[in-house]
Amino acid sequence: MAAVTGASSISLLRSAPQQFHQNLALSRTNGLKSVSLAGYGRSSLSFGLQQRSLRLRVSCAAKPETVAKVSKIVRKQLALPDDSAVTGESKFSELGADSLDTVEIVMGLEEEFGISVEEDSAQTIATVQDAADLIEKLIEKNKA
């Protein structure tokens, strides 16, 4: 494990001091993550990515950008005006989506983010935040 951390990522070491008491556990999980980061090549990106993976681990919350992107697709799919209030907490059903709309939204998200959502997880998505969280989880998984 230590070998993996040491060899594949320098940027991880840089952020280590910020990790306070969780230091040990996190650096270990990060060691795993770093394998996927290494494939990235662009060092400017890797810092942002790493921040997210840290946050994901702690609170499981998706990035605001993802939420915004999901909201945009949801608006488009439901033909809502651009200025309508769609936030992370918005429930699809409250936005007027029936179950068929929800299937369409999930399909639209799959295409937009280049992921594949399994049927079981697709049916547990109720809010924009749910969708964003799931997307980030799947993107992470794809990179690993």
Next chain:
Amino acid sequence: MGPSSAPRRLSGMQKQVLSLYRGFLRAARTKSAEDRQRIESIVSIEFRRNAKEVDRKNFLYIEYLLRRGKKQLDQLRSPDIVGLSATNVSFSQTKAPTH
């Protein structure tokens, strides 16, 4: 059915319908942009129409629609089929096998 604010608890049959719908949309993705749009529009109209018109307790009929839909989906999946206007639009007629 429809917009309820409680966490959706779907019956097995509803899940089957949604899964079929997903299957159609997935199959449509493999067609050309033009065909795809046409297929999506027909499928969406057809599902919504049946969702509205068919009594949700009419299990026999829904099961029949599901079976029919699955067959149509199988046909649509084949690469040389580019649309289903002939199958789905003429809803009341028995569809002639296309091969």
